[in-house]
Amino acid sequence: MSVRFRLGLLQILAPFLAIGFGALVASGIILAIGQNPLEVYGLMVRFSLTRSDSIAAILFKATPLIFAGLAVALSFRANVWNIGVEGQYYVGGFAAAWVGFTVRGLPGVLHLGTAVLAGALAGALWALLPIGLKLRRGAHEVITTIMMNYIAGALVLYLLADVYRDPAQAGTPRVRTPEFPPGARPPLLRPLLDAVGVSIPEHSALNAFLLLAIVLCLTAAVVLARSRFGFEVRATALNPMAAEAAGIRLGRTQLLMFLASGAVAGLIGLSDILGFFGYFDIDFPKGLGFLGISVALVARNHPIGVIPAALLFGFLDRGAQGVQVFADVPREVITILQAIIILAIVVAYELLTRYVRAQRKREAERLVATPVVAVAEGG
């Protein structure tokens, strides 16, 4: 029991140790640019956690990251590497926007629902080619998905600049689609939060996509833990050969998880595009798909772990704004902090896994050895 307790404690402590290590290394950088790390971290925490607009900003920033982290985690759980979440997110975001500004006359809920479906479908379609090529032709999905990211970028740029550019913006440097009607915009969370006594600033764009993200995480967790399909995914990840011998169709499991990953990736941008901008702009936030990889790694690919991990990155991002404005520390310091946390966390998890394995082995050896000892003592 105490071994079990110790292992559980280590599992929980590991990410904190890694964050501490990251903070330590970043301290060196902060010292090197002539600032006091303790003051900078103090400011970061105060700025991010004591202001109501910061809380709203962290939640708003975490919303796309939950989708992104979940998307990455779903593919990683099935031992396939979807590094193409970034591209699937571009394509899904544009598809949802297209429904947003072209479809007319649908009632609000249906319009928004169609846009969400279009985003998910486009994301899944963009994921279909790399996973298809992997399963049929053995093309390594890491590189093909990265290439698909570049192609998605070019495709969206083309659609935006040459096909669907808002004619009202012609003659201005703005490259964006026409605006969406109110029906395609998600409901804001402010009234709901007001009702339960949490006040967030009026300008906050925090919207229902946060709830959708959380619901998707919970659903994924239940499916993975409790359903037959979830069992097949876990078996595939633990031991592909044994799973196949047991009649699990490896390719099918990986295909479905990869498509689910792409579908969730298609939703990453919706909170920003539909909930904040109200149009698809050439300067839509980029890099969220790659951040999703970080989120998934911190969460150890667990759908529920994705939520706190995304909040951590939301906090770091908000804190970075704070230290940039108030302490004159470039926000890139925090980007580096994030990357070091990732490296430290994956090393910590790896060491932990190895320690657990060694413990189990020792325990098994003890169990096997016990009767022999008893006989020896008896004689």
Added chain:
Amino acid sequence: MALLASAVRLTVPILLTALGAVYSERGGVFNIGLEGIMIMGTFFGAAITHLAAQALPGAATDVAPLVGMLAAMAAGVAFSLIHALVSVTFRVDQIISGVALNLLAVGLARLLNILFFGVATQSPGIRGFTPVSIPLLRDVPALAPIATGISPVILAALGLIVVGQWVLLRTVFGLRLRSVGEHPAAADTLGINVVGMRYAGVLISGALAGLAGGYLSIEQGRGYLEGMTQGRGFIALAAMIFGNWWPLGALGASALFGYFEALSLRVVHTVIPYQFITVLPHIASILVLAGFVRRATPPAADGIPYSKEEN
């Protein structure tokens, strides 16, 4: 002919990085972090060249870029050391380690550029090497455009390819490196230092990708610009696969990608929108990987961490 000359110039960074990838993967280590290593090379190459030129005003013109090139390689080695440490020593999944390395490189390059030059995205302009001409080839009219006024790094890159092919095929080091990538347990029983060989492969790949980055910023860009690698580190991996994990194969594949890239810079007036022309190399990469052009066989233990206890 101008197209060909441009293709040669654009081949070099892909070629050097692909050669690096060959060393790393022949030793059994995936290196998705090559893109990040290249980014480090572009920054340190340009920054150190700039500083060297300021510090040594009286020196010969080629001294500063040479110092910058060496700095780019050193930065590549230092950065790839992280990958080796995390993925070989700690045996973390090599893809994860490489992805984290790329994230780190983007942030680090921006921060360093702010600290050095006050802005995040570009360095001051710099001077590269004095261009050279190849004595006999430049007299052949057909080859003149690609044999005159070229960067000495292009010649060095071609030399490194030939050396690489020889090292991997004919030297003890090359044989040991390959044995570690094919069957580390067997290599281990023969007394070959598996961890040491894998470190060597990864660090060589770092030096070469750093050099490729240095070439991009010093010789081609005449300064560092954020995002100037444009995914060439990933394209180089595709080139390595297309080249069947051999340096000479990587040469052919990189030349193909270089040609596509040169084409994408030149073809402006076509019915195909220019955005799609710019991703020709990326589309070609996918076709190559899918084996529509040729099937490839990777080293048997490529990407699998090795541990004495578990084998």
